[in-house]
Amino acid sequence: MTLSLQFTNVTVNDVDESIAFYSGALGLDVQNDVGSGGHRWVTLATPAQPGLGIVLSEPHAGRSQADGDALQELLTKGVLPMLVFRTDDLDGLYETVRASGAEVLQEPMDQQWGPRDCAFRDPSGNTVRIAQAPAA
Numbered sequence: 001m002t003l004s005l006q007f008t009n010v011t012v013n014d015v016d017e018s019i020a021f022y023s024g025a026l027g028l029d030v031q032n033d034v035g036s037g038g039h040r041w042v043t044l045a046t047p048a049q050p051g052l053g054i055v056l057s058e059p060h061a062g063r064s065q066a067d068g069d070a071l072q073e074l075l076t077k078g079v080l081p082m083l084v085f086r087t088d089d090l091d092g093l094y095e096t097v098r099a100s101g102a103e104v105l106q107e108p109m110d111q112q113w114g115p116r117d118c119a120f121r122d123p124s125g126n127t128v129r130i131a132q133a134p135a136a
Helices: 015-025 065-077 090-099
Strands: 007-013 029-036 038-045 053-058 083-086 102-108 116-122 127-132
Touching: 015 038, 015 053, 015 102, 090 102, 090 116, 090 127
Parallel strands: 007 053, 083 127
Antiparallel strands: 029 038, 038 053, 102 116, 116 127
């Protein structure tokens, strides 16, 4: 038996603004753009992990009003789970994302537990970390 992660969801305030960040700044590819019931889901992926999709959706997409409101409150507070990406060129990707206007939370630095990493906020306030494995 095998088990692998197929999708992970990222709640955002504005799907188009988020596509500009995740596709434009981070370089992910748009795989699907689906509308239903006045809401929209967009799936992004990277050639490095073709079976893993990152789904962007607004808080009320596919949820009850109460659940969407609760999720919106958490998004506004900036307390939803972060995404952590890995790259082989942290400094280059950092400069690309910084130049996109994303809010920098941490410039690239070596962490005591091993990786070199940096952190940003996406346009909706979600924390996005980018790590590079230590040199062997």
